[in-house]
Amino acid sequence: MxxxxxxxxxxxxxxxxxxxxxxxxxxxxxxxxxxxxxxxxxxxxxxxxxxxxxxxxxxxxxxxxxxxxxxxxxxxxxxxxxxxxxxxxxxxxxxxxxxxxxxxxxxxxxxxxxxxxxxxxxxxxxxxxxxxxxxxxxxxxxxxxxxxxxxxxxxxxxxxxxxxxxTVGCQTYDVRLALQLPAGARERAMQQLQEAGVDIMRPWLVLHPGVSEEKRRYPANGFVKAAHRLTDLHNYQIVLTGSASEWAYVDGICQQIGEDAFNVAGTMDLATLAGLLAEAPVLISNNTGPVHLAAAVGTPVVVLYAKTNPQHTPWQVPNRVLYFDVPAELRSRNVLLQQFPEPAEPVASADAIVLAVKELARELITVPAH
Known part of the structure; x- marks a missing residue:
């Protein structure tokens, strides 16, 4: 058989x-x-x-x-x-x-x-x-x-x-990521934003600067430079997310961005974070879990992508993938896993992040809301 x-x-x-x-x-x-x-x-x-x-x-x-x-x-x-x-x-x-x-x-x-x-x-x-x-x-x-x-x-x-x-005969025509938001998740997220001081009548977006592996973490100063341009030139408010253990790291970035940045790291459970991402116009993030959470709820993603796992790009959602090199001292000890498909472009930078956000915002205007 x-x-x-x-x-x-x-x-x-x-x-x-x-x-x-x-x-x-x-x-x-x-x-x-x-x-x-x-x-x-x-x-x-x-x-x-x-x-x-x-x-x-x-x-x-x-x-x-x-x-x-x-x-x-x-x-x-x-x-x-x-x-x-x-x-x-x-x-x-x-x-x-x-x-x-x-x-x-x-x-x-x-x-x-x-x-x-x-x-x-x-x-x-x-x-x-x-x-x-x-x-x-x-x-x-x-x-x-x-x-x-x-x-x-x-x-x-x-x-x-x-x-x-x-291989065992199981197929589906619906290959979207599966995620069913719990009742009230969106409302709880928006209430927490307002309690944090976000003016929901002004443009805002989500920045997730943390990640579980240091080698996949885009440098904080790159996020800060991009955020300054997004707040100064495009009137965005920056909502920073992360785990409770990342609060201090996220807050350091928040303080450097200034008064239009709001740190909600560690304040939301996963369902509320999913609700927040479902309401957000765009997510800027390292290659980590919230990227896939955003993809599951249909939110466009700008991902800062370390050259480590080429198979984890955002799935079936408008996105821009910006690549950066993993520092030599942080690369895998398994030398067989050092390869990465080249060329890996566009290269990550503050300018590239801002351009990606602007492009995705324009695309949203011409595409029906998700």
């Missing part, structure tokens, strides 16, 4: 009843996998999808309508700040065994090794496990898809995961 036959022979129409989707990454990665979740649900409407996600990724799960359940677990083979107890892996394997899953799908970025996750599924007794892998996984992946992206990603992350589920 070939791969597709098994996945479609559980029942004449429904396929596997209970599917574990494993995505132990950040919430942006989970969002970029949401079209693949939709493909599973549209192919097998009666299936039950459980997401196994890291704590930083699980926060968005409640806003993805295709997911029925989420299990939160920070695995030790993906970068995180969590403290790991080896016994917790065995405990999680037992938890998954109790879930009686028919199958599991391991979603990985091109640079990740799926085998530790495959071993977790093996210990959990999950009978079928689908995933990409560069080397032969033998019994750890019953449905092995040889990974063609060996040294550098050649597909967008959304396409990578859609292609994976397509």
């Amino acid at each position: 070939n791969v597709k036959d098994w996945w479609h022979n559980r029942d004449a129409t429904s396929g596997p009843r209970r599917i574990l989707c494993v995505r132990p990454d950040n919430f942006g990665d989970v969002l970029m996998t949401s079209p693949a979740f939709r493909a599973l649900k549209q192919t097998w409407p009666d299936c039950h999808l459980t997401l196994l996600a890291a704590s930083v990724g699980a926060v968005v799960a409640s806003m993805i309508p295709e997911l029925d359940e989420v299990i939160t677990f920070d695995v030790p083979w993906v970068r995180s700040d969590a403290q790991h107890d080896p016994a917790s892996v065995l405990t999680m394997a037992e938890t998954l065994r109790e879930g009686a899953f028919d199958a599991a799908i391991i979603f990985t970025v091109q640079s990740q090794n799926p085998l530790p996750t495959a071993m977790l599924c093996y210990l959990a007794g999950i009978p079928r496990v689908l995933g990409y892998c560069r080397e032969n996984p033998y019994q750890l992946l019953t449905d092995w898809i040889p990974d063609p992206e060996v040294l550098v990603a050649t597909r967008h992350e959304v396409d990578r995961q859609l292609d994976l589920v397509a």
